[in-house]
Amino acid sequence: MNRSSEHTALDFTATLPAADFIARFRDPERIAAYCRACPNYGRSWACPPFGFDMDDYLAGYRTALIIATKITPSNPGLPFREAGRLFRPERVRHESRLLDMERRYGGRAFAYAGTCLYCPEGCCTRPAEAPCRHPEWVRPSLEACGFDLCRTSEELFGIPLLWSCDGRIPEYLMLVSGFFHNAGTIEWEE
Ligand code: SF4
Known part of the structure; x- marks a missing residue:
C-alpha cells in the first residue's frame, strides 16, 4: 500500500493468458467510439488514432499482467478537478x-x-x-487499444469503476494498466 497525506493506494494484480484477456475484454468498435468523443482524440501521441495495426501490436505475447490501483482520497468530497493531482503520483509509479x-x-x-x-x-x-518528444516513455493505455476497463475492473478485481455525478471525486478512483510478456511469472511488487 502507498500512503500519503492526501490518499491511500492499494494495488491488485491479475495474470491470465494474453489471448484470454483479449477475447474477454477487448471490444474495439465500442471503445473506439468513446475515444473519438474525447477531446484528446488525435491530439496526443498517447491517444488514438495510431499509425500501426492494433492486432499486430497486441499479438505475440503469452501472458497479460493487469494491475489495478484503488486510490482512496483522505478527504472525501474533493472537487473532481483535483482527481488528476491524486492520480499523478500513482501514474508516475505505474509507468x-x-x-x-x-x-x-x-x-x-x-x-x-x-x-x-x-x-x-x-x-x-x-x-x-x-x-513526439518522448517516444521512449509514452505508451498507449489499455482503453486506447480497445479494452473495456469497466468490465476488466469488475470481473478481474471485483471493484467497479465509480464516476463523479456531482462534480466531486467518488469514494475511490481506479487506475488500470497492463503488461503483455513472454517472461514466465513476473511479480508487480518486488
Ligand atoms: S511526450 Fe509525446 S505524447 Fe506526451 S505530450 Fe509530449 S509530445 Fe505529446
Whole structure:
C-alpha cells in the first residue's frame, strides 16, 4: 500500500493468458467510439488514432499482467478537478515500473488513459504534426487499444469503476494498466 497525506493506494494484480484477456475484454468498435468523443482524440501521441495495426501490436505475447490501483482520497468530497493531482503520483509509479519491466523482460506496457505525463498540459506536439518528444516513455493505455476497463475492473478485481455525478471525486478512483510478456511469472511488487 502507498500512503500519503492526501490518499491511500492499494494495488491488485491479475495474470491470465494474453489471448484470454483479449477475447474477454477487448471490444474495439465500442471503445473506439468513446475515444473519438474525447477531446484528446488525435491530439496526443498517447491517444488514438495510431499509425500501426492494433492486432499486430497486441499479438505475440503469452501472458497479460493487469494491475489495478484503488486510490482512496483522505478527504472525501474533493472537487473532481483535483482527481488528476491524486492520480499523478500513482501514474508516475505505474509507468516507471512498467518501463522498467519492458527493459528487463521485453514485452509491451500499457499505461493509463488521460493527459500524457511527459510534457506540460496542452503542449503535445501532435496538433502541429511534429514528432513526439518522448517516444521512449509514452505508451498507449489499455482503453486506447480497445479494452473495456469497466468490465476488466469488475470481473478481474471485483471493484467497479465509480464516476463523479456531482462534480466531486467518488469514494475511490481506479487506475488500470497492463503488461503483455513472454517472461514466465513476473511479480508487480518486488
Ligand atoms: S511526450 Fe509530449 S509530445 Fe509525446 S505524447 Fe506526451 S505530450 Fe505529446
